[in-house]
Amino acid sequence: MQRVWKGMIPIELQLASADAIELLASAVLPEPFQTFYMLIPRVSYLPFVTSRVKERWLDPMLALSGIRAVGDGQAIIKESDIWFEYNGQPLKWHYPVGLLYDMLVSDVAKGEAELPWSLTLHVRKFPVGKLVPSPSTQAMRDMFMAMIKEADFIRNGSTKRVMDLARSDQMQLLDGLESHSYEKYFAIHSIIVPAHDSKALASSSSTKTKSPMPKAIPVRFYMLTAGANEDGRDASTQADFSQFHISQIPVPLFKETSGTEQTTVADAFRLCYEISDPMSSAFVANCTCLCQGIKAPWESPIAWLADNLFYADCFLHLVVVGNS
Incomplete structure:
Protein backbone atom coordinates (compact mmCIF):
# COMPACT_ATOMS: atom_id res chain seq x y z
CA MET A 1 0.00 0.00 0.00
CA GLN A 2 2.83 2.38 0.81
CA ARG A 3 4.34 1.89 -2.65
CA VAL A 4 1.02 2.76 -4.27
CA TRP A 5 0.67 5.79 -1.99
CA LYS A 6 4.11 7.01 -3.07
CA GLY A 7 3.23 6.83 -6.76
CA MET A 8 3.84 10.20 -8.44
CA ILE A 9 3.24 11.76 -11.85
CA PRO A 10 5.67 14.48 -13.00
CA ILE A 11 3.70 17.39 -14.43
CA GLU A 12 4.78 20.09 -16.88
CA LEU A 13 2.53 23.16 -16.74
CA GLN A 14 2.25 25.94 -19.29
CA LEU A 15 -0.05 28.93 -18.99
CA ALA A 16 -2.68 29.21 -21.73
CA SER A 17 -1.66 31.83 -24.30
CA ALA A 18 -4.99 33.67 -24.11
CA ASP A 19 -4.69 33.95 -20.32
CA ALA A 20 -1.08 35.11 -20.56
CA ILE A 21 -2.08 37.87 -22.98
CA GLU A 22 -4.90 39.01 -20.69
CA LEU A 23 -2.68 39.03 -17.60
CA LEU A 24 0.64 40.21 -19.03
CA ALA A 25 -0.32 41.69 -22.42
CA SER A 26 2.02 39.12 -23.98
CA ALA A 27 1.83 35.43 -24.85
CA VAL A 28 5.53 35.11 -23.98
CA LEU A 29 6.08 34.61 -20.26
CA PRO A 30 9.11 36.20 -18.56
CA GLU A 31 12.14 34.12 -17.59
CA PRO A 32 12.14 31.76 -15.71
CA PHE A 33 8.35 31.32 -15.68
CA THR A 50 -3.50 24.85 -7.06
CA SER A 51 -2.36 26.91 -4.07
CA ARG A 52 1.22 25.72 -4.62
CA VAL A 53 0.99 26.57 -8.33
CA LYS A 54 -0.35 30.02 -7.52
CA GLU A 55 2.14 30.81 -4.74
CA ARG A 56 5.26 29.43 -6.43
CA TRP A 57 4.58 30.24 -10.07
CA LEU A 58 1.72 32.59 -10.90
CA ASP A 59 2.09 35.19 -8.13
CA PRO A 60 5.90 35.54 -8.51
CA MET A 61 5.43 35.81 -12.28
CA LEU A 62 2.96 38.66 -11.82
CA ALA A 63 5.28 40.35 -9.33
CA LEU A 64 8.23 40.16 -11.73
CA SER A 65 6.05 41.73 -14.41
CA GLY A 66 5.14 44.59 -12.08
CA ILE A 67 1.56 43.41 -11.58
CA ARG A 68 0.11 43.28 -8.09
CA ALA A 69 -1.45 39.92 -7.16
CA VAL A 70 -4.30 41.80 -5.45
CA GLY A 71 -6.14 44.74 -7.00
CA ASP A 72 -9.14 46.65 -5.65
CA GLY A 73 -9.32 44.20 -2.77
CA GLN A 74 -9.69 41.24 -5.14
CA ALA A 75 -7.10 38.65 -6.14
CA ILE A 76 -6.08 38.95 -9.78
CA ILE A 77 -6.04 35.14 -9.91
CA LYS A 78 -8.45 33.20 -7.70
CA GLU A 79 -7.79 29.55 -6.90
CA GLY A 88 -8.01 20.40 -25.34
CA GLN A 89 -9.79 18.34 -22.67
CA PRO A 90 -10.67 20.11 -19.37
CA LEU A 91 -9.61 17.83 -16.51
CA LYS A 92 -12.24 16.77 -13.99
CA TRP A 93 -10.83 18.14 -10.74
CA HIS A 94 -12.80 15.72 -8.54
CA TYR A 95 -11.14 12.66 -10.17
CA PRO A 96 -7.88 11.32 -8.69
CA VAL A 97 -4.88 12.49 -10.71
CA GLY A 98 -3.76 8.92 -11.39
CA LEU A 99 -7.19 8.05 -12.76
CA LEU A 100 -7.13 11.09 -15.08
CA TYR A 101 -3.74 10.02 -16.40
CA ASP A 102 -4.81 6.41 -17.00
CA MET A 103 -7.98 7.52 -18.80
CA LEU A 104 -6.52 10.15 -21.10
CA VAL A 105 -2.95 9.11 -21.86
CA SER A 106 -3.44 6.47 -24.53
CA ASP A 107 0.06 4.98 -24.29
CA VAL A 108 -0.39 3.90 -20.67
CA ALA A 109 -2.03 0.65 -21.77
CA LYS A 110 0.99 -0.05 -23.99
CA GLY A 111 3.38 0.51 -21.10
CA GLU A 112 4.74 3.70 -22.68
CA ALA A 113 4.45 6.63 -20.28
CA GLU A 114 4.09 10.25 -21.38
CA LEU A 115 6.35 11.87 -18.83
CA PRO A 116 6.34 14.58 -17.82
CA TRP A 117 2.62 14.90 -18.39
CA SER A 118 2.21 18.18 -20.26
CA LEU A 119 -0.83 20.16 -19.11
CA THR A 120 -2.15 23.63 -19.88
CA LEU A 121 -3.14 25.85 -16.96
CA HIS A 122 -6.05 28.27 -17.29
CA VAL A 123 -7.03 31.10 -14.96
CA ARG A 124 -9.88 32.54 -17.02
CA LYS A 125 -13.08 31.37 -18.77
CA PHE A 126 -13.86 28.42 -16.49
CA PRO A 127 -15.72 25.75 -18.57
CA VAL A 128 -18.82 25.52 -16.39
CA GLY A 129 -20.59 23.27 -18.89
CA LYS A 130 -17.80 20.67 -18.72
CA LEU A 131 -16.51 20.87 -15.15
CA VAL A 132 -18.08 21.11 -11.72
CA PRO A 133 -17.77 24.85 -10.94
CA SER A 134 -15.75 26.55 -8.20
CA PRO A 135 -12.98 24.05 -7.47
CA SER A 136 -11.26 24.74 -4.16
CA THR A 137 -9.50 22.92 -1.38
CA GLN A 138 -12.63 22.95 0.78
CA ALA A 139 -14.89 21.82 -2.07
CA MET A 140 -12.52 18.93 -2.76
CA ARG A 141 -12.41 17.94 0.91
CA ASP A 142 -16.23 17.93 1.05
CA MET A 143 -16.50 15.87 -2.13
CA PHE A 144 -13.86 13.43 -0.90
CA MET A 145 -15.76 12.82 2.34
CA ALA A 146 -18.90 12.12 0.31
CA MET A 147 -16.98 9.49 -1.68
CA ILE A 148 -15.58 7.94 1.51
CA LYS A 149 -19.11 7.63 2.91
CA GLU A 150 -20.35 6.05 -0.33
CA ALA A 151 -17.53 3.50 -0.26
CA ASP A 152 -18.27 2.74 3.39
CA PHE A 153 -21.94 2.12 2.58
CA ILE A 154 -21.03 -0.27 -0.25
CA ARG A 155 -18.57 -2.19 1.91
CA ASN A 156 -20.64 -2.41 5.09
CA GLY A 157 -24.24 -1.55 4.27
CA SER A 158 -24.07 1.69 6.27
CA THR A 159 -21.86 4.75 6.74
CA LYS A 160 -21.40 4.06 10.45
CA ARG A 161 -17.60 3.65 10.33
CA VAL A 162 -17.16 7.08 8.75
CA MET A 163 -19.93 8.82 10.69
CA ASP A 164 -18.52 7.53 13.99
CA LEU A 165 -15.16 9.19 13.34
CA ALA A 166 -14.40 12.06 15.68
CA ARG A 167 -14.12 15.47 14.06
CA SER A 168 -10.39 15.44 14.75
CA ASP A 169 -10.06 12.07 12.99
CA GLN A 170 -11.90 13.36 9.92
CA MET A 171 -9.59 16.37 9.81
CA GLN A 172 -6.53 14.12 10.15
CA LEU A 173 -7.75 11.95 7.27
CA LEU A 174 -8.24 15.00 5.04
CA ASP A 175 -5.01 16.67 6.14
CA GLY A 176 -3.13 13.44 5.46
CA LEU A 177 -4.55 13.28 1.95
CA GLU A 178 -3.93 16.95 1.19
CA SER A 179 -0.36 16.93 2.56
CA HIS A 180 0.28 13.42 1.20
CA SER A 181 1.22 12.10 4.64
CA TYR A 182 1.06 8.30 4.67
CA GLU A 183 1.14 8.11 8.47
CA LYS A 184 -1.68 10.62 9.01
CA TYR A 185 -3.96 9.19 6.36
CA PHE A 186 -3.57 5.48 7.08
CA ALA A 187 -3.94 5.90 10.83
CA ILE A 188 -7.57 6.82 10.12
CA HIS A 189 -8.04 4.71 6.99
CA SER A 190 -7.34 1.59 9.06
CA ILE A 191 -10.38 2.46 11.18
CA ILE A 192 -12.64 2.85 8.14
CA VAL A 193 -11.28 -0.21 6.33
CA PRO A 194 -9.87 -2.66 8.91
CA ALA A 195 -7.34 -5.18 7.66
CA HIS A 196 -8.52 -8.74 7.14
CA ASP A 197 -6.71 -12.03 6.73
CA SER A 198 -6.26 -12.63 2.99
CA LYS A 199 -5.44 -16.30 3.58
CA ALA A 200 -8.71 -16.78 5.41
CA LEU A 201 -10.53 -15.05 2.57
CA ALA A 202 -8.82 -17.29 0.03
CA SER A 203 -10.01 -20.32 1.98
CA SER A 204 -13.51 -18.79 2.25
CA SER A 205 -13.35 -19.01 6.03
CA SER A 206 -14.63 -15.65 7.24
CA THR A 207 -14.63 -16.87 10.85
CA LYS A 208 -10.83 -16.75 10.83
CA THR A 209 -10.55 -13.15 9.72
CA LYS A 210 -9.33 -10.29 11.89
CA SER A 211 -12.53 -8.32 11.17
CA PRO A 212 -15.86 -8.98 9.44
CA MET A 213 -15.63 -9.38 5.69
CA PRO A 214 -17.07 -6.48 3.67
CA LYS A 215 -20.47 -7.07 2.09
CA ALA A 216 -19.15 -5.86 -1.27
CA ILE A 217 -16.23 -4.06 -2.92
CA PRO A 218 -16.59 -0.43 -4.12
CA VAL A 219 -15.63 -0.75 -7.79
CA ARG A 220 -16.02 1.71 -10.64
CA PHE A 221 -15.18 0.80 -14.25
CA TYR A 222 -14.30 3.35 -16.93
CA MET A 223 -14.56 1.63 -20.31
CA LEU A 224 -13.28 3.45 -23.38
CA THR A 225 -15.84 2.90 -26.11
CA ALA A 226 -15.09 2.71 -29.82
CA GLY A 227 -15.53 5.78 -32.02
CA ALA A 228 -13.91 9.04 -32.97
CA ASN A 229 -13.54 12.37 -31.25
CA GLU A 230 -15.47 15.43 -32.41
CA ASP A 231 -12.53 16.53 -34.55
CA GLY A 232 -12.37 13.13 -36.27
CA ARG A 233 -9.36 11.69 -34.47
CA ASP A 234 -9.49 8.00 -33.68
CA ALA A 235 -10.40 7.18 -30.08
CA SER A 236 -7.39 4.89 -29.86
CA THR A 237 -5.01 7.84 -30.31
CA GLN A 238 -6.66 10.34 -27.98
CA ALA A 239 -9.25 9.56 -25.35
CA ASP A 240 -12.05 11.90 -24.39
CA PHE A 241 -14.18 11.79 -21.24
CA SER A 242 -17.32 11.53 -23.37
CA GLN A 243 -16.01 8.26 -24.82
CA PHE A 244 -15.92 6.50 -21.46
CA HIS A 245 -18.84 4.42 -20.29
CA ILE A 246 -18.74 4.55 -16.49
CA SER A 247 -20.39 1.79 -14.51
CA GLN A 248 -20.51 1.16 -10.79
CA ILE A 249 -22.11 -1.68 -8.84
CA PRO A 250 -21.37 -3.33 -5.48
CA VAL A 251 -19.14 -6.29 -6.38
CA PRO A 252 -19.47 -9.36 -4.13
CA LEU A 253 -16.30 -11.00 -2.81
CA PHE A 254 -17.37 -14.43 -4.02
CA LYS A 255 -18.98 -15.68 -7.21
CA GLU A 256 -22.70 -16.18 -6.86
CA THR A 257 -22.53 -19.49 -8.70
CA SER A 258 -20.17 -21.13 -6.21
CA GLY A 259 -20.19 -19.03 -3.05
CA THR A 260 -16.60 -20.07 -2.33
CA GLU A 261 -14.63 -18.96 -5.40
CA GLN A 262 -13.39 -15.37 -5.28
CA THR A 263 -14.78 -12.82 -7.73
CA THR A 264 -12.21 -11.83 -10.34
CA VAL A 265 -11.77 -8.62 -12.33
CA ALA A 266 -13.40 -10.37 -15.29
CA ASP A 267 -16.38 -11.39 -13.15
CA ALA A 268 -16.81 -7.83 -11.89
CA PHE A 269 -16.58 -6.47 -15.42
CA ARG A 270 -19.23 -8.93 -16.60
CA LEU A 271 -21.54 -7.86 -13.77
CA CYS A 272 -21.13 -4.19 -14.64
CA TYR A 273 -21.52 -4.44 -18.40
CA GLU A 274 -23.36 -7.75 -18.84
CA ILE A 275 -20.72 -9.00 -21.26
CA SER A 276 -20.76 -12.73 -21.81
CA ASP A 277 -17.54 -14.68 -21.35
CA PRO A 278 -15.14 -11.74 -20.84
CA MET A 279 -12.31 -14.24 -20.31
CA SER A 280 -12.43 -15.30 -23.96
CA SER A 281 -9.10 -15.07 -25.75
CA ALA A 282 -10.42 -12.41 -28.13
CA PHE A 283 -11.57 -10.18 -25.28
CA VAL A 284 -8.31 -10.46 -23.34
CA ALA A 285 -6.30 -9.83 -26.50
CA ASN A 286 -8.21 -6.65 -27.33
CA CYS A 287 -8.62 -5.02 -23.91
CA THR A 288 -6.42 -4.01 -21.01
CA CYS A 289 -7.57 -3.25 -17.48
CA LEU A 290 -5.55 -0.54 -15.73
CA CYS A 291 -5.48 0.22 -12.02
CA GLN A 292 -3.04 2.78 -10.62
CA GLY A 293 -1.22 2.67 -13.97
CA ILE A 294 -0.69 -1.09 -13.60
CA LYS A 295 -2.08 -3.72 -15.95
CA ALA A 296 -4.41 -5.82 -13.83
CA PRO A 297 -4.76 -9.44 -15.03
CA TRP A 298 -8.39 -10.31 -15.69
CA GLU A 299 -8.11 -13.34 -13.42
CA SER A 300 -6.99 -11.22 -10.42
CA PRO A 301 -9.25 -11.52 -7.34
CA ILE A 302 -11.12 -8.23 -7.01
CA ALA A 303 -10.69 -8.30 -3.21
CA TRP A 304 -6.90 -8.46 -3.56
CA LEU A 305 -6.90 -5.45 -5.88
CA ALA A 306 -9.17 -3.56 -3.49
CA ASP A 307 -6.74 -4.24 -0.64
CA ASN A 308 -3.59 -3.27 -2.52
CA LEU A 309 -4.42 -0.86 -5.37
CA PHE A 310 -7.29 1.20 -3.97
CA TYR A 311 -7.39 4.98 -4.29
CA ALA A 312 -7.60 7.30 -1.29
CA ASP A 313 -11.41 7.44 -1.58
CA CYS A 314 -11.48 3.66 -0.88
CA PHE A 315 -12.79 2.93 -4.39
CA LEU A 316 -11.17 0.63 -6.90
CA HIS A 317 -11.07 2.68 -10.12
CA LEU A 318 -10.50 0.40 -13.13
CA VAL A 319 -9.88 1.79 -16.63
CA VAL A 320 -10.58 -0.58 -19.54
CA VAL A 321 -9.02 0.37 -22.87
CA GLY A 322 -8.27 -1.32 -26.17
CA ASN A 323 -4.78 -2.57 -26.94
CA SER A 324 -4.69 -1.17 -30.48
Missing part, protein backbone atom coordinates in the same frame (compact mmCIF):
# COMPACT_ATOMS: atom_id res chain seq x y z
CA GLN A 34 7.65 29.83 -19.11
CA THR A 35 7.11 26.36 -17.62
CA PHE A 36 6.39 25.04 -14.14
CA TYR A 37 7.30 21.50 -13.08
CA MET A 38 5.95 19.57 -10.14
CA LEU A 39 5.26 16.06 -8.84
CA ILE A 40 1.63 15.21 -8.05
CA PRO A 41 0.68 12.05 -6.11
CA ARG A 42 -1.46 9.63 -8.10
CA VAL A 43 -3.94 9.39 -5.23
CA SER A 44 -4.30 13.17 -4.86
CA TYR A 45 -6.51 15.75 -6.58
CA LEU A 46 -5.81 18.88 -8.62
CA PRO A 47 -7.40 21.37 -6.15
CA PHE A 48 -4.84 20.28 -3.56
CA VAL A 49 -1.98 21.62 -5.72
CA SER A 80 -11.42 28.73 -7.71
CA ASP A 81 -10.87 30.04 -11.27
CA ILE A 82 -7.87 27.79 -11.96
CA TRP A 83 -8.45 24.77 -14.17
CA PHE A 84 -6.27 22.30 -16.04
CA GLU A 85 -6.44 21.03 -19.60
CA TYR A 86 -4.87 18.16 -21.53
CA ASN A 87 -4.99 18.11 -25.33
Whole structure:
Protein backbone atom coordinates (compact mmCIF):
# COMPACT_ATOMS: atom_id res chain seq x y z
CA MET A 1 0.00 0.00 0.00
CA GLN A 2 2.83 2.38 0.81
CA ARG A 3 4.34 1.89 -2.65
CA VAL A 4 1.02 2.76 -4.27
CA TRP A 5 0.67 5.79 -1.99
CA LYS A 6 4.11 7.01 -3.07
CA GLY A 7 3.23 6.83 -6.76
CA MET A 8 3.84 10.20 -8.44
CA ILE A 9 3.24 11.76 -11.85
CA PRO A 10 5.67 14.48 -13.00
CA ILE A 11 3.70 17.39 -14.43
CA GLU A 12 4.78 20.09 -16.88
CA LEU A 13 2.53 23.16 -16.74
CA GLN A 14 2.25 25.94 -19.29
CA LEU A 15 -0.05 28.93 -18.99
CA ALA A 16 -2.68 29.21 -21.73
CA SER A 17 -1.66 31.83 -24.30
CA ALA A 18 -4.99 33.67 -24.11
CA ASP A 19 -4.69 33.95 -20.32
CA ALA A 20 -1.08 35.11 -20.56
CA ILE A 21 -2.08 37.87 -22.98
CA GLU A 22 -4.90 39.01 -20.69
CA LEU A 23 -2.68 39.03 -17.60
CA LEU A 24 0.64 40.21 -19.03
CA ALA A 25 -0.32 41.69 -22.42
CA SER A 26 2.02 39.12 -23.98
CA ALA A 27 1.83 35.43 -24.85
CA VAL A 28 5.53 35.11 -23.98
CA LEU A 29 6.08 34.61 -20.26
CA PRO A 30 9.11 36.20 -18.56
CA GLU A 31 12.14 34.12 -17.59
CA PRO A 32 12.14 31.76 -15.71
CA PHE A 33 8.35 31.32 -15.68
CA GLN A 34 7.65 29.83 -19.11
CA THR A 35 7.11 26.36 -17.62
CA PHE A 36 6.39 25.04 -14.14
CA TYR A 37 7.30 21.50 -13.08
CA MET A 38 5.95 19.57 -10.14
CA LEU A 39 5.26 16.06 -8.84
CA ILE A 40 1.63 15.21 -8.05
CA PRO A 41 0.68 12.05 -6.11
CA ARG A 42 -1.46 9.63 -8.10
CA VAL A 43 -3.94 9.39 -5.23
CA SER A 44 -4.30 13.17 -4.86
CA TYR A 45 -6.51 15.75 -6.58
CA LEU A 46 -5.81 18.88 -8.62
CA PRO A 47 -7.40 21.37 -6.15
CA PHE A 48 -4.84 20.28 -3.56
CA VAL A 49 -1.98 21.62 -5.72
CA THR A 50 -3.50 24.85 -7.06
CA SER A 51 -2.36 26.91 -4.07
CA ARG A 52 1.22 25.72 -4.62
CA VAL A 53 0.99 26.57 -8.33
CA LYS A 54 -0.35 30.02 -7.52
CA GLU A 55 2.14 30.81 -4.74
CA ARG A 56 5.26 29.43 -6.43
CA TRP A 57 4.58 30.24 -10.07
CA LEU A 58 1.72 32.59 -10.90
CA ASP A 59 2.09 35.19 -8.13
CA PRO A 60 5.90 35.54 -8.51
CA MET A 61 5.43 35.81 -12.28
CA LEU A 62 2.96 38.66 -11.82
CA ALA A 63 5.28 40.35 -9.33
CA LEU A 64 8.23 40.16 -11.73
CA SER A 65 6.05 41.73 -14.41
CA GLY A 66 5.14 44.59 -12.08
CA ILE A 67 1.56 43.41 -11.58
CA ARG A 68 0.11 43.28 -8.09
CA ALA A 69 -1.45 39.92 -7.16
CA VAL A 70 -4.30 41.80 -5.45
CA GLY A 71 -6.14 44.74 -7.00
CA ASP A 72 -9.14 46.65 -5.65
CA GLY A 73 -9.32 44.20 -2.77
CA GLN A 74 -9.69 41.24 -5.14
CA ALA A 75 -7.10 38.65 -6.14
CA ILE A 76 -6.08 38.95 -9.78
CA ILE A 77 -6.04 35.14 -9.91
CA LYS A 78 -8.45 33.20 -7.70
CA GLU A 79 -7.79 29.55 -6.90
CA SER A 80 -11.42 28.73 -7.71
CA ASP A 81 -10.87 30.04 -11.27
CA ILE A 82 -7.87 27.79 -11.96
CA TRP A 83 -8.45 24.77 -14.17
CA PHE A 84 -6.27 22.30 -16.04
CA GLU A 85 -6.44 21.03 -19.60
CA TYR A 86 -4.87 18.16 -21.53
CA ASN A 87 -4.99 18.11 -25.33
CA GLY A 88 -8.01 20.40 -25.34
CA GLN A 89 -9.79 18.34 -22.67
CA PRO A 90 -10.67 20.11 -19.37
CA LEU A 91 -9.61 17.83 -16.51
CA LYS A 92 -12.24 16.77 -13.99
CA TRP A 93 -10.83 18.14 -10.74
CA HIS A 94 -12.80 15.72 -8.54
CA TYR A 95 -11.14 12.66 -10.17
CA PRO A 96 -7.88 11.32 -8.69
CA VAL A 97 -4.88 12.49 -10.71
CA GLY A 98 -3.76 8.92 -11.39
CA LEU A 99 -7.19 8.05 -12.76
CA LEU A 100 -7.13 11.09 -15.08
CA TYR A 101 -3.74 10.02 -16.40
CA ASP A 102 -4.81 6.41 -17.00
CA MET A 103 -7.98 7.52 -18.80
CA LEU A 104 -6.52 10.15 -21.10
CA VAL A 105 -2.95 9.11 -21.86
CA SER A 106 -3.44 6.47 -24.53
CA ASP A 107 0.06 4.98 -24.29
CA VAL A 108 -0.39 3.90 -20.67
CA ALA A 109 -2.03 0.65 -21.77
CA LYS A 110 0.99 -0.05 -23.99
CA GLY A 111 3.38 0.51 -21.10
CA GLU A 112 4.74 3.70 -22.68
CA ALA A 113 4.45 6.63 -20.28
CA GLU A 114 4.09 10.25 -21.38
CA LEU A 115 6.35 11.87 -18.83
CA PRO A 116 6.34 14.58 -17.82
CA TRP A 117 2.62 14.90 -18.39
CA SER A 118 2.21 18.18 -20.26
CA LEU A 119 -0.83 20.16 -19.11
CA THR A 120 -2.15 23.63 -19.88
CA LEU A 121 -3.14 25.85 -16.96
CA HIS A 122 -6.05 28.27 -17.29
CA VAL A 123 -7.03 31.10 -14.96
CA ARG A 124 -9.88 32.54 -17.02
CA LYS A 125 -13.08 31.37 -18.77
CA PHE A 126 -13.86 28.42 -16.49
CA PRO A 127 -15.72 25.75 -18.57
CA VAL A 128 -18.82 25.52 -16.39
CA GLY A 129 -20.59 23.27 -18.89
CA LYS A 130 -17.80 20.67 -18.72
CA LEU A 131 -16.51 20.87 -15.15
CA VAL A 132 -18.08 21.11 -11.72
CA PRO A 133 -17.77 24.85 -10.94
CA SER A 134 -15.75 26.55 -8.20
CA PRO A 135 -12.98 24.05 -7.47
CA SER A 136 -11.26 24.74 -4.16
CA THR A 137 -9.50 22.92 -1.38
CA GLN A 138 -12.63 22.95 0.78
CA ALA A 139 -14.89 21.82 -2.07
CA MET A 140 -12.52 18.93 -2.76
CA ARG A 141 -12.41 17.94 0.91
CA ASP A 142 -16.23 17.93 1.05
CA MET A 143 -16.50 15.87 -2.13
CA PHE A 144 -13.86 13.43 -0.90
CA MET A 145 -15.76 12.82 2.34
CA ALA A 146 -18.90 12.12 0.31
CA MET A 147 -16.98 9.49 -1.68
CA ILE A 148 -15.58 7.94 1.51
CA LYS A 149 -19.11 7.63 2.91
CA GLU A 150 -20.35 6.05 -0.33
CA ALA A 151 -17.53 3.50 -0.26
CA ASP A 152 -18.27 2.74 3.39
CA PHE A 153 -21.94 2.12 2.58
CA ILE A 154 -21.03 -0.27 -0.25
CA ARG A 155 -18.57 -2.19 1.91
CA ASN A 156 -20.64 -2.41 5.09
CA GLY A 157 -24.24 -1.55 4.27
CA SER A 158 -24.07 1.69 6.27
CA THR A 159 -21.86 4.75 6.74
CA LYS A 160 -21.40 4.06 10.45
CA ARG A 161 -17.60 3.65 10.33
CA VAL A 162 -17.16 7.08 8.75
CA MET A 163 -19.93 8.82 10.69
CA ASP A 164 -18.52 7.53 13.99
CA LEU A 165 -15.16 9.19 13.34
CA ALA A 166 -14.40 12.06 15.68
CA ARG A 167 -14.12 15.47 14.06
CA SER A 168 -10.39 15.44 14.75
CA ASP A 169 -10.06 12.07 12.99
CA GLN A 170 -11.90 13.36 9.92
CA MET A 171 -9.59 16.37 9.81
CA GLN A 172 -6.53 14.12 10.15
CA LEU A 173 -7.75 11.95 7.27
CA LEU A 174 -8.24 15.00 5.04
CA ASP A 175 -5.01 16.67 6.14
CA GLY A 176 -3.13 13.44 5.46
CA LEU A 177 -4.55 13.28 1.95
CA GLU A 178 -3.93 16.95 1.19
CA SER A 179 -0.36 16.93 2.56
CA HIS A 180 0.28 13.42 1.20
CA SER A 181 1.22 12.10 4.64
CA TYR A 182 1.06 8.30 4.67
CA GLU A 183 1.14 8.11 8.47
CA LYS A 184 -1.68 10.62 9.01
CA TYR A 185 -3.96 9.19 6.36
CA PHE A 186 -3.57 5.48 7.08
CA ALA A 187 -3.94 5.90 10.83
CA ILE A 188 -7.57 6.82 10.12
CA HIS A 189 -8.04 4.71 6.99
CA SER A 190 -7.34 1.59 9.06
CA ILE A 191 -10.38 2.46 11.18
CA ILE A 192 -12.64 2.85 8.14
CA VAL A 193 -11.28 -0.21 6.33
CA PRO A 194 -9.87 -2.66 8.91
CA ALA A 195 -7.34 -5.18 7.66
CA HIS A 196 -8.52 -8.74 7.14
CA ASP A 197 -6.71 -12.03 6.73
CA SER A 198 -6.26 -12.63 2.99
CA LYS A 199 -5.44 -16.30 3.58
CA ALA A 200 -8.71 -16.78 5.41
CA LEU A 201 -10.53 -15.05 2.57
CA ALA A 202 -8.82 -17.29 0.03
CA SER A 203 -10.01 -20.32 1.98
CA SER A 204 -13.51 -18.79 2.25
CA SER A 205 -13.35 -19.01 6.03
CA SER A 206 -14.63 -15.65 7.24
CA THR A 207 -14.63 -16.87 10.85
CA LYS A 208 -10.83 -16.75 10.83
CA THR A 209 -10.55 -13.15 9.72
CA LYS A 210 -9.33 -10.29 11.89
CA SER A 211 -12.53 -8.32 11.17
CA PRO A 212 -15.86 -8.98 9.44
CA MET A 213 -15.63 -9.38 5.69
CA PRO A 214 -17.07 -6.48 3.67
CA LYS A 215 -20.47 -7.07 2.09
CA ALA A 216 -19.15 -5.86 -1.27
CA ILE A 217 -16.23 -4.06 -2.92
CA PRO A 218 -16.59 -0.43 -4.12
CA VAL A 219 -15.63 -0.75 -7.79
CA ARG A 220 -16.02 1.71 -10.64
CA PHE A 221 -15.18 0.80 -14.25
CA TYR A 222 -14.30 3.35 -16.93
CA MET A 223 -14.56 1.63 -20.31
CA LEU A 224 -13.28 3.45 -23.38
CA THR A 225 -15.84 2.90 -26.11
CA ALA A 226 -15.09 2.71 -29.82
CA GLY A 227 -15.53 5.78 -32.02
CA ALA A 228 -13.91 9.04 -32.97
CA ASN A 229 -13.54 12.37 -31.25
CA GLU A 230 -15.47 15.43 -32.41
CA ASP A 231 -12.53 16.53 -34.55
CA GLY A 232 -12.37 13.13 -36.27
CA ARG A 233 -9.36 11.69 -34.47
CA ASP A 234 -9.49 8.00 -33.68
CA ALA A 235 -10.40 7.18 -30.08
CA SER A 236 -7.39 4.89 -29.86
CA THR A 237 -5.01 7.84 -30.31
CA GLN A 238 -6.66 10.34 -27.98
CA ALA A 239 -9.25 9.56 -25.35
CA ASP A 240 -12.05 11.90 -24.39
CA PHE A 241 -14.18 11.79 -21.24
CA SER A 242 -17.32 11.53 -23.37
CA GLN A 243 -16.01 8.26 -24.82
CA PHE A 244 -15.92 6.50 -21.46
CA HIS A 245 -18.84 4.42 -20.29
CA ILE A 246 -18.74 4.55 -16.49
CA SER A 247 -20.39 1.79 -14.51
CA GLN A 248 -20.51 1.16 -10.79
CA ILE A 249 -22.11 -1.68 -8.84
CA PRO A 250 -21.37 -3.33 -5.48
CA VAL A 251 -19.14 -6.29 -6.38
CA PRO A 252 -19.47 -9.36 -4.13
CA LEU A 253 -16.30 -11.00 -2.81
CA PHE A 254 -17.37 -14.43 -4.02
CA LYS A 255 -18.98 -15.68 -7.21
CA GLU A 256 -22.70 -16.18 -6.86
CA THR A 257 -22.53 -19.49 -8.70
CA SER A 258 -20.17 -21.13 -6.21
CA GLY A 259 -20.19 -19.03 -3.05
CA THR A 260 -16.60 -20.07 -2.33
CA GLU A 261 -14.63 -18.96 -5.40
CA GLN A 262 -13.39 -15.37 -5.28
CA THR A 263 -14.78 -12.82 -7.73
CA THR A 264 -12.21 -11.83 -10.34
CA VAL A 265 -11.77 -8.62 -12.33
CA ALA A 266 -13.40 -10.37 -15.29
CA ASP A 267 -16.38 -11.39 -13.15
CA ALA A 268 -16.81 -7.83 -11.89
CA PHE A 269 -16.58 -6.47 -15.42
CA ARG A 270 -19.23 -8.93 -16.60
CA LEU A 271 -21.54 -7.86 -13.77
CA CYS A 272 -21.13 -4.19 -14.64
CA TYR A 273 -21.52 -4.44 -18.40
CA GLU A 274 -23.36 -7.75 -18.84
CA ILE A 275 -20.72 -9.00 -21.26
CA SER A 276 -20.76 -12.73 -21.81
CA ASP A 277 -17.54 -14.68 -21.35
CA PRO A 278 -15.14 -11.74 -20.84
CA MET A 279 -12.31 -14.24 -20.31
CA SER A 280 -12.43 -15.30 -23.96
CA SER A 281 -9.10 -15.07 -25.75
CA ALA A 282 -10.42 -12.41 -28.13
CA PHE A 283 -11.57 -10.18 -25.28
CA VAL A 284 -8.31 -10.46 -23.34
CA ALA A 285 -6.30 -9.83 -26.50
CA ASN A 286 -8.21 -6.65 -27.33
CA CYS A 287 -8.62 -5.02 -23.91
CA THR A 288 -6.42 -4.01 -21.01
CA CYS A 289 -7.57 -3.25 -17.48
CA LEU A 290 -5.55 -0.54 -15.73
CA CYS A 291 -5.48 0.22 -12.02
CA GLN A 292 -3.04 2.78 -10.62
CA GLY A 293 -1.22 2.67 -13.97
CA ILE A 294 -0.69 -1.09 -13.60
CA LYS A 295 -2.08 -3.72 -15.95
CA ALA A 296 -4.41 -5.82 -13.83
CA PRO A 297 -4.76 -9.44 -15.03
CA TRP A 298 -8.39 -10.31 -15.69
CA GLU A 299 -8.11 -13.34 -13.42
CA SER A 300 -6.99 -11.22 -10.42
CA PRO A 301 -9.25 -11.52 -7.34
CA ILE A 302 -11.12 -8.23 -7.01
CA ALA A 303 -10.69 -8.30 -3.21
CA TRP A 304 -6.90 -8.46 -3.56
CA LEU A 305 -6.90 -5.45 -5.88
CA ALA A 306 -9.17 -3.56 -3.49
CA ASP A 307 -6.74 -4.24 -0.64
CA ASN A 308 -3.59 -3.27 -2.52
CA LEU A 309 -4.42 -0.86 -5.37
CA PHE A 310 -7.29 1.20 -3.97
CA TYR A 311 -7.39 4.98 -4.29
CA ALA A 312 -7.60 7.30 -1.29
CA ASP A 313 -11.41 7.44 -1.58
CA CYS A 314 -11.48 3.66 -0.88
CA PHE A 315 -12.79 2.93 -4.39
CA LEU A 316 -11.17 0.63 -6.90
CA HIS A 317 -11.07 2.68 -10.12
CA LEU A 318 -10.50 0.40 -13.13
CA VAL A 319 -9.88 1.79 -16.63
CA VAL A 320 -10.58 -0.58 -19.54
CA VAL A 321 -9.02 0.37 -22.87
CA GLY A 322 -8.27 -1.32 -26.17
CA ASN A 323 -4.78 -2.57 -26.94
CA SER A 324 -4.69 -1.17 -30.48
